[in-house]
Amino acid sequence: MRASQFFFSTLKEAPAEAELPSHKLMMRAGMIRRVASGLYNWMPIGFRVLKKVEAIVREEMNRAGAIELIMPAVQPAELWQESGRWEFYGKELLRLKDRHERDFCVGPTHEEVITDIVRKEVRSYKQLPLNFYQVQTKFRDEVRPRFGVMRAREFVMKDAYSFHTDFESLKQTYQVMYDAYCRIFQRLGLQFRPVAADTGSIGGTGSHEFQVLADSGEDVIAYCPTSDYAANIELAEAVAPTTPRPPAAVALEKIHTPKVKTIADLVAFLNVDIKQTVKAIVVEAEDGAPVLMLLRGDHELNEIKAEKIAGIKSPLTFATPESIQRAFSAQPGSLGPVGFQGRIIADRTVAVMADMICGANEDDHHLLGVNFGRDCAEPEVADLRNVVVGDPSPCGQGELALCRGIEVGHVFQLRTKYSEAMKCEFLDREGKLQPMEMGCYGIGVSRIVAAAIEQNFDERGIIFTDAMAPFTVDIVPMGYRRSEAVQQAADQLYADLTALGVDVLLDDRDERPGVLLADGELIGIPHRVVIGDRGLKEGVVEYQHRQDSEATKVNLDQLLSVLKAKLNLA
RNA sequence: CGGGGCGUAGCGCAGUCUGGUAGCGCACCUGGUUUGGGACCAGGUGGUCGUGAGUUCGAAUCCCACCGCCCCGACCA
Numbered sequence: 254m255r256a257s258q259f260f261f262s263t264l265k266e267a268p269a270e271a272e273l274p275s276h277k278l279m280m281r282a283g284m285i286r287r288v289a290s291g292l293y294n295w296m297p298i299g300f301r302v303l304k305k306v307e308a309i310v311r312e313e314m315n316r317a318g319a320i321e322l323i324m325p326a327v328q329p330a331e332l333w334q335e336s337g338r339w340e341f342y343g344k345e346l347l348r349l350k351d352r353h354e355r356d357f358c359v360g361p362t363h364e365e366v367i368t369d370i371v372r373k374e375v376r377s378y379k380q381l382p383l384n385f386y387q388v389q390t391k392f393r394d395e396v397r398p399r400f401g402v403m404r405a406r407e408f409v410m411k412d413a414y415s416f417h418t419d420f421e422s423l424k425q426t427y428q429v430m431y432d433a434y435c436r437i438f439q440r441l442g443l444q445f446r447p448v449a450a451d452t453g454s455i456g457g458t459g460s461h462e463f464q465v466l467a468d469s470g471e472d473v474i475a476y477c478p479t480s481d482y483a484a485n486i487e488l489a490e491a492v493a494p495t496t497p498r499p500p501a502a503v504a505l506e507k508i509h510t511p512k513v514k515t516i517a518d519l520v521a522f523l524n525v526d527i528k529q530t531v532k533a534i535v536v537e538a539e540d541g542a543p544v545l546m547l548l549r550g551d552h553e554l555n556e557i558k559a560e561k562i563a564g565i566k567s568p569l570t571f572a573t574p575e576s577i578q579r580a581f582s583a584q585p586g587s588l589g590p591v592g593f594q595g596r597i598i599a600d601r602t603v604a605v606m607a608d609m610i611c612g613a614n615e616d617d618h619h620l621l622g623v624n625f626g627r628d629c630a631e632p633e634v635a636d637l638r639n640v641v642v643g644d645p646s647p648c649g650q651g652e653l654a655l656c657r658g659i660e661v662g663h664v665f666q667l668r669t670k671y672s673e674a675m676k677c678e679f680l681d682r683e684g685k686l687q688p689m690e691m692g693c694y695g696i697g698v699s700r701i702v703a704a705a706i707e708q709n710f711d712e713r714g715i716i717f718t719d720a721m722a723p724f725t726v727d728i729v730p731m732g733y734r735r736s737e738a739v740q741q742a743a744d745q746l747y748a749d750l751t752a753l754g755v756d757v758l759l760d761d762r763d764e765r766p767g768v769l770l771a772d773g774e775l776i777g778i779p780h781r782v783v784i785g786d787r788g789l790k791e792g793v794v795e796y797q798h799r800q801d802s803e804a805t806k807v808n809l810d811q812l813l814s815v816l817k818a819k820l821n822l823a
Numbered sequence: 824c825g826g827g828g829c830g831u832a833g834c835g836c837a838g839u840c841u842g843g844u845a846g847c848g849c850a851c852c853u854g855g856u857u858u859g860g861g862a863c864c865a866g867g868u869g870g871u872c873g874u875g876a877g878u879u880c881g882a883a884u885c886c887c888a889c890c891g892c893c894c895c896g897a898c899c900a
Contacts, residue, residue: 262833263861264833264834264835264849264850265834265835265849265850265861266834266835266836266849267834267835268834268835269829269834269835269836269892269893270892270893271893272893272894280834287892289891290891290892290893343898344898345898345899361899362900391900393898393899393900395898395899396824396897396898397894397895397896397897397898399893399894404898404899404900408900409900410900411900412900462900463900471899472899556897568897659900660899660900661900662900663899663900695899695900696900697899697900698900699900700900701900729859731858731859732858732859735858764858764861765857765858765859765860765861765862766858766859766860766861767858767859767860767861767862768860768861769860769861770859770860770861771860771861772861783859785859786859787859788859795859
């Protein structure tokens with residue numbers, strides 16, 4: 254591509270709306286432009302990058318035996334009513350009516366449509382397993398779109414759905430997809446980690462997320478530095494302490510604690526170790542009754558773990574102040590287990606505590622020296638909290654560390670949730686009708702672009718890998734329109750590289766050298782060849798990788814072979 | 824939806840408190856000089872100051888309502 258024939262729209266300053274480095278750089282590089290909240294134009298440079306990512310995803314999906322098709326973005330309500338998700342999906346589902354007042358939605362995902370396809374097309378176990386995928390625009394009416402295309406409402410997703418006769422077959426394909434995802438993210442040059450994950454609103458059993466490691470990520474990952482254990486903090490197990498509960502050492506004592514409402518207040522007021530304090534959180538049971546959850550003062554409630562406990566209302570609902578007043582005769586900030594008649598669930602850490610400090614169920618009062626079995630009943634015990642740095646790893650091999658990640662892929666074992674609801678069945682060897690086992694596998698294609706930039710940039714701009722770059726080589730002539738020698742050398746190299754199938758940009762724009770160099774760096778072209786009269790006199794040009802600190806001189810007669818080596822061409 | 828902030832030229836901003844007919848840098852256009860790191864000189868284009876309704880002789884500025892955008896919390900590729 255000749256730059257003079259292409260469209261550049263780089264900016265020196267990023268719009269104020271952009272916060273993250275990736276968002277700012279994508280705006281400055283002219284890759285994307287905002288149309289409305291969470292809706293973006295992919296400008297020519299950004300579009301090229303998007304297509305590069307798609308190409309790799311397609312190659313690896315095809316290699317893994319998945320079959321591409323495409324489904325409509327707009328889907329009829331009937332299918333969603335059949336799966337039950339018309340009711341449960343909530344406001345993220347953009348619903349609309351056609352001219353006949355019939356209900357439709359803009360697809361946030363395609364389980365229903367693909368299941369509809371397969372139940373109509375597939376009859377026999379002989380036709381299974383099958384794995385279909387598409388690369389398609391999805392729409393989720395996010396509560397808060399942000400960070401540019403990182404969390405957009407409309408985004409490009411690769412979604413695949415597999416169908417099986419049995420769980421074994423599902424697990425096999427799940428593993429094949431897992432491996433394919435690893436290859437994809439490796440080829441894209443991303444620093445990533447597969448982590449065990451919660452299944453969320455998609456439903457099903459086993460699930461892994463593929464997280465690109467970045468401080469700006471919205472997810473927190475717990476991992477073990479000495480093993481390959483890694484899990485989303487939503488799921489990461491806080492293992493039960495192995496130490497037994499110490500015997501009670503002090504007597505129960507009620508003290509006046511005016512204006513002490515939080516654990517921080519309590520620690521400051523009493524000047525005690527936060528690890529002796531217990532916080533009380535009241536949630537609703539399925540029947541609406543208050544349930545008391547107890548956590549050590551320095552720990553956080555994990556709502557996902559909490560709502561999975563039998564009898565607890567899901568989604569997790571905190572008790573209202575009125576219901577708390579009725580059940581405890583006190584307000585939040587002064588609550589505790591002593592005297593409470595309802596269900597009490599203690600976190601595993603709390604279960605082995607003695608001489609606890611907690612609310613007295615009397616406003617402005619706390620209790621010292623609270624002990625289970627002596628001052629109140631033994632509680633139920635469950636894993637209720639988020640893991641923290643230093644917790645023993647569930648793998649048994651070390652201590653957990655935390656980092657942040659951007660979720661770019663997610664694989665699920667759906668099992669028969671959709672096939673049963675939608676009667677997606679096949680005849681087995683015995684001629685018996687069975688629901689198909691299903692898996693689904695998503696990759697956030699447009700998000701990957703942002704995530705890759707988040708991980709690879711410097712003060713000059715984006716640093717793309719060859720695999721993702723809008724152009725692989727940037728030919729920068731110094732004075733293309735002034736020097737015949739320069740023009741000739743640049744044109745020759747352009748022709749040679751084009752013949753080799755290299756995605757090359759010849760920057761023949763009539764701009765000052767600084768502009769050409771700066772633009773090439775901003776949009777992240779990995780390889781650059783600078784051609785000028787100065788070097789040509791000595792028969793050399795300059796090569797510089799985007800990550801090199803300076804250029805190296807290359808003899809013209811070796812240029813092509815040097816570049817071939819840099820580009821990993823035969 | 825709750826809390827905080829912001830809307831003035833394509834982008835970044837000043838002006839708003841204290842009302843008086845809108846400004847700076849970048850970008851863009853013309854001419855000239857330049858040409859190995861975002862040039863210089865001269866001249867120019869471009870804004871119903873988010874929208875509506877008020878107060879006032881007069882509103883970017885004051886009042887009210889609405890809309891949009893960004894950030895922090897509940898969703899997820």
